[in-house]
Amino acid sequence: MVxxxxxxxxxxxxxxxxxxxxxxxxxxxxxxxxENKKLKGTIKRREKQFKEAAYKAASSELLLTEEGGYLExxxxxxxxxxxxxxxxxxxxxxxxxxxxxxxLKFGPYSIDYTRNGRHLLIGGRKxxxxxxxxxxGKLACELQLRETVRDVKWLHNExxxxxxxxxxxxxxxxxxxxxxCLRNHIEVNKLDxxxxxxxxxxxxNAGYLKYxxxxxxxxxAEHRTKxxxxxxxxxxxxxxxxxxxHGNGTVTLWSPNMTTPLVKMQCHRGPVTAMAIDHAGKYxxxxxxxxxxxxxxxxxxxxxxxxxxxxxxxxxxxSQRGLLAVGFGPHxxxxxxxxxxxxxxxxxxxxxxxxxxxxxxxxxFEDVLGFGHRSGISSIVVPGAGEANFDALEANPFQTKxxxxxxEVHALLDKIQPEMITLDVEHVGKMDKAPIQxxxxxxxxxxxxxxxxxxTELKFKxxxxxxxxxxxxxxxxKNVIDQKKVDLLxxxxxxxxxxxxxxxxxxxxxxxxxxxxxxxxxxx
Amino acid sequence: MxxxxxxxxxxxxxxxxxxxxHKIQRNLDxxxxxxxxxxxxxxxLNATKVERMFAKPFIGALSGHVDGVYCMAKHPxxxxxxxxxxxxxxxxxxxxxxxxxxxxxxGHKAMIxxxxxxxxxxxxxxxxxxxxxxxxDPEENGTGSTTPVAVYTGKNAFSGISHHRSDNIFATSGSxxxxxxxxxxxxxxxxxxxxxxINTVKFNQTEKNIIASTGSDRTIILYDLRTSQPVTKLVLxxxxxxxxxxxxxxxxxxxxxxxxxxxxxDMRKMDKAQNILKDHVSAVMSVDYSPTGEEIVTGGYDRTVxxxxxxxxxxxxxxxxxxxxxxxxxxxxxxxKYVLSGSDDGNVxxxxxRASEKxxxxxxxxxxxxxxAEKLKEKFSSVPEIRRINHHRNVxxxxxxxxxxxxxMIQSRKVKEENVRKHTKAENLKERIPERKKPVxxxxx
Numbered sequence: 001m002v003x004x005x006x007x008x009x010x011x012x013x014x015x016x017x018x019x020x021x022x023x024x025x026x027x028x029x030x031x032x033x034x035e036n037k038k039l040k041g042t043i044k045r046r047e048k049q050f051k052e053a054a055y056k057a058a059s060s061e062l063l064l065t066e067e068g069g070y071l072e073x074x075x076x077x078x079x080x081x082x083x084x085x086x087x088x089x090x091x092x093x094x095x096x097x098x099x100x101x102x103x104l105k106f107g108p109y110s111i112d113y114t115r116n117g118r119h120l121l122i123g124g125r126k127x128x129x130x131x132x133x134x135x136x137g138k139l140a141c142e143l144q145l146r147e148t149v150r151d152v153k154w155l156h157n158e159x160x161x162x163x164x165x166x167x168x169x170x171x172x173x174x175x176x177x178x179x180x181c182l183r184n185h186i187e188v189n190k191l192d193x194x195x196x197x198x199x200x201x202x203x204x205n206a207g208y209l210k211y212x213x214x215x216x217x218x219x220x221a222e223h224r225t226k227x228x229x230x231x232x233x234x235x236x237x238x239x240x241x242x243x244x245x246h247g248n249g250t251v252t253l254w255s256p257n258m259t260t261p262l263v264k265m266q267c268h269r270g271p272v273t274a275m276a277i278d279h280a281g282k283y284x285x286x287x288x289x290x291x292x293x294x295x296x297x298x299x300x301x302x303x304x305x306x307x308x309x310x311x312x313x314x315x316x317x318x319s320q321r322g323l324l325a326v327g328f329g330p331h332x333x334x335x336x337x338x339x340x341x342x343x344x345x346x347x348x349x350x351x352x353x354x355x356x357x358x359x360x361x362x363x364x365f366e367d368v369l370g371f372g373h374r375s376g377i378s379s380i381v382v383p384g385a386g387e388a389n390f391d392a393l394e395a396n397p398f399q400t401k402x403x404x405x406x407x408e409v410h411a412l413l414d415k416i417q418p419e420m421i422t423l424d425v426e427h428v429g430k431m432d433k434a435p436i437q438x439x440x441x442x443x444x445x446x447x448x449x450x451x452x453x454x455x456t457e458l459k460f461k462x463x464x465x466x467x468x469x470x471x472x473x474x475x476x477x478k479n480v481i482d483q484k485k486v487d488l489l490x491x492x493x494x495x496x497x498x499x500x501x502x503x504x505x506x507x508x509x510x511x512x513x514x515x516x517x518x519x520x521x522x523x524x
Numbered sequence: 525m526x527x528x529x530x531x532x533x534x535x536x537x538x539x540x541x542x543x544x545x546h547k548i549q550r551n552l553d554x555x556x557x558x559x560x561x562x563x564x565x566x567x568x569l570n571a572t573k574v575e576r577m578f579a580k581p582f583i584g585a586l587s588g589h590v591d592g593v594y595c596m597a598k599h600p601x602x603x604x605x606x607x608x609x610x611x612x613x614x615x616x617x618x619x620x621x622x623x624x625x626x627x628x629x630x631g632h633k634a635m636i637x638x639x640x641x642x643x644x645x646x647x648x649x650x651x652x653x654x655x656x657x658x659x660x661d662p663e664e665n666g667t668g669s670t671t672p673v674a675v676y677t678g679k680n681a682f683s684g685i686s687h688h689r690s691d692n693i694f695a696t697s698g699s700x701x702x703x704x705x706x707x708x709x710x711x712x713x714x715x716x717x718x719x720x721x722i723n724t725v726k727f728n729q730t731e732k733n734i735i736a737s738t739g740s741d742r743t744i745i746l747y748d749l750r751t752s753q754p755v756t757k758l759v760l761x762x763x764x765x766x767x768x769x770x771x772x773x774x775x776x777x778x779x780x781x782x783x784x785x786x787x788x789x790d791m792r793k794m795d796k797a798q799n800i801l802k803d804h805v806s807a808v809m810s811v812d813y814s815p816t817g818e819e820i821v822t823g824g825y826d827r828t829v830x831x832x833x834x835x836x837x838x839x840x841x842x843x844x845x846x847x848x849x850x851x852x853x854x855x856x857x858x859x860x861k862y863v864l865s866g867s868d869d870g871n872v873x874x875x876x877x878r879a880s881e882k883x884x885x886x887x888x889x890x891x892x893x894x895x896x897a898e899k900l901k902e903k904f905s906s907v908p909e910i911r912r913i914n915h916h917r918n919v920x921x922x923x924x925x926x927x928x929x930x931x932x933m934i935q936s937r938k939v940k941e942e943n944v945r946k947h948t949k950a951e952n953l954k955e956r957i958p959e960r961k962k963p964v965x966x967x968x969x
Contacts, residue, residue, distance in 0.1 A: 018553070019552065019553075019554065021560075060550070061552075066532070067528070069529045069530045070528050071526070071527055074525060082525060090525070090527045094531050196562075237558055238555075366530060367530045383529045383530075389551040390549060390551060390556075391552075391553075392548040392549045393548065393550065394557060396549075397532070398532075400546065413567075414566050414567060415566065416563060416566055417566070425558075426561055428561055428562055428565045428904075429904050
């Protein structure tokens with residue numbers, strides 16, 4: 001009794017489910033009925049260890065020092081009325097430095113942040129590309145490419161980035177030197193990079209989704225979407241599935257292992273203009289030219305909320321803590337908690353006068369939203385957007401050069417093979433619960449695919465059907481019909497019927513011991 | 525309006541001086557660590573491949589014997605100590621750290637059939653087919669003396685010897701089991717049950733007065749010295765060549781059998797084997813437990829050494845070389861790290877007990893990494909890709925073909941048995957005999 005009371009008081013227990021892997025109740029279901037004592041003990045011991053690990057992970061939350069940002073209105077204040085200039089007066093000087101606008105003439109601009117939020121890459125439509133450490137204000141490189149730039153993307157760290165140019169995709173290093181020209185990727189509109197798989201995905205005017213492995217340089221997969229030009233693409237960060245938004249209002253889900261989409265969703269009544277997926281891979285936000293902003297549950301593929309946008313949204317982004325940023329016209333509005341409850345007013349909003357927004361993106365581990373627009377790029381502060389506590393072994397904003405190099409090596413060693421991209425990330429190592437017939441059939445097919453010449457030899461040869469009359473027929477010219485042939489065919493057909501009749505026997509006749517030799521199984 | 529915005533200072537998150545270590549902030553939130561399982565799988569795969577790449581178990585051959593090595597003994601307290609006896613009566617003492625012979629003498633006129641060490645001192649015993657048992661002390665007066673300290677003469681040839689853990693008595697096997705006192709010229713006791721020849725005799729090192737012996741009439745007999753009575757007699761389907769007591773669980777022992785298997789028995793319940801260790805393709809000649817009681821090493825007539833997890837049925841590794849002949853004696857060293865094999869070709873070979881282990885001191889990070897890798901390998905051990913890599917061994921062609929043939933034979937026997945059962949009337953159908961009871965012909969108490 002005393003122990004139970006103690007447990008109830010323990011505040012850690014409330015957060016344990018967040019750290020638990022799998023369902024302990026499900027795993028222990030029926031274990032006590034097992035006859036194998038050793039197995040029973042092993043399962044129980046393992047589950048105990050898992051439980052302990054989850055508890056320890058939960059109790060380590062105590063060590064997280066930072067607290068997330070917030071805006072708390074007092075009285076009749078509304079958070080969406082707070083302008084950036086008013087906010088600037090409230091925050092410290094280093095945060096105030098994070099609100100800035102760069103007036104650039106080569107817009108509209110696409111932007112991309114590295115995974116640790118430290119470095120920014122911008123690409124102006126008219127050929128201006130710049131990479132810099134935006135917090136320290138250190139420029140890494142600036143390029144004038146003198147041709148159209150449609151999208152820019154960092155690769156695994158800040159040393160390399162890809163640019164979708166007029167015809168091909170190019171890879172540059174941080175000094176701006178051209179490293180590769182990817183001639184397989186033609187007229188690309190949108191780039192994305194899967195950091196754990198080292199895959200650069202691109203989709204363009206021809207509607208081909210291509211995956212290029214940036215560690216080996218191989219083109220891993222090339223899928224024809226058959227849905228025409230595509231310029232909306234985003235990755236699901238939880239399972240590395242690529243989502244494409246198409247002109248007919250569908251969103252298709254792709255993995256490099258299937259030539260057809262894994263899922264097709266009819267999301268809008270017009271072209272899809274923007275898409276974003278949250279970090280846990282649970283929710284998807286899509287915007288269409290039909291003026292709708294829809295929020296989807298990616299576990300059931302069903303809409304959760306529908307919002308109306310006065311101007312079709314041009315870009316969407318979801319922050320680490322679940323804020324949704326919508327860029328429409330010259331506005332950016334940020335919504336808090338839009339998935340589970342229908343919101344009536346935004347959390348924050350911002351106007352970039354006279355300059356339509358092109359690309360919005362939240363900065364990881366910062367309360368900052370960056371966006372590229374027609375006349376440059378801007379950065380605004382959105383309290384409560386970023387995850388407060390980073391994990392230095394995963395993405396470290398204060399990474400040193402040595403740490404970056406070390407992390408690169410480890411990332412390459414841990415590179416996940418493209419074959420492992422599936423909708424269910426927990427798939428590997430799971431027990432295959434399919435019936436044995438299905439598993440055997442799959443095995444057989446895999447074997448046949450691996451040994452095609454042996455597989456074809458195993459053809460079943462029907463014997464005893466090669467009578468002289470049939471051989472005669474075969475030798476005859478196929479397209480000539482004469483009376484002899486017609487007679488022969490008739491005879492064969494009659495013989496066949498006769499044989500069948502004989503085999504079937506007379507149903508009224510009682511069964512005899514000799515029936516077992518007649519060839520047809522009859523109930524004795 | 526209350527406002528709080530994330531604002532980290534670089535000073536707080538980075539080190540102050542270049543001598544400091546870097547600050548590593550962790551956040552174990554699963555959403556910050558995507559693809560956890562896939563990355564773990566990849567690490568497990570890499571670890572498995574690395575393990576197979578570094579699997580170089582052979583350390584060295586200790587050469588010196590002219591004839592084959594048929595018996596070896598380790599010291600219960602000394603690591604750098606090994607004694608081996610050859611087929612020509614040659615006795616050798618080895619320094620394992622230097623991998624060379626430090627003392628040798630032609631101690632007997634015939635094949636040496638057993639050597640055994642004591643707990644105290646550096647003396648050891650040897651017995652031979654020349655009907656003598658001798659006590660040697662190479663380090664007496666620091667001279668490397670080659671004259672025996674004591675000689676005991678028996679009536680028949682001796683086939684094995686084992687010394688008591690603490691007392692000054694030892695047991696020899698031959699036509700019967702003789703118990704000798706150091707100070708008496710004649711055996712103090714003679715134990716016998718049946719008339720056949722006894723092959724080996726082994727004192728239990730924990731439960732000190734229990735002796736296990738194997739006879740050429742396919743028996744394993746246990747004696748208790750306190751009552752001078754036999755305890756149990758077990759008859760197996762085929763002859764047992766060697767016995768090893770579990771050093772941690774005094775009531776358990778394993779028997780290396782002529783039928784290619786090693787049987788683990790509990791001396792309290794001998795009606796069935798507790799475990800059957802399969803994989804050898806010829807008679808198992810020798811067996812030894814690791815000092816932890818968790819691992820077993822066996823040497824076979826098929827010219828291989830196999831390592832088993834004591835609680836599993838199949839070997840976890842196989843060691844062989846081109847030149848190694850029939851293995852007649854194996855030992856697990858007392859530091860649980862090395863394995864020794866003595867074979868027909870006259871060499872004693874030193875192997876690592878874990879083929880890919882890095883020897884020497886490991887620092888904390890390396891150890892932590894290896895432990896992590898070990899756990900991951902265990903977690904994904906049943907994934908086909910990893911299992912395939914982990915199980916793959918290049919074995920000599922003779923072993924491979926014999927393994928295949930044996931599998932076919934066992935399978936056909938099974939099929940035949942099933943067919944017989946299928947065509948037997950229900951009332952005549954005998955109950956199935958569990959696999960672990962099959963080798964046991966009978967037990968007598």
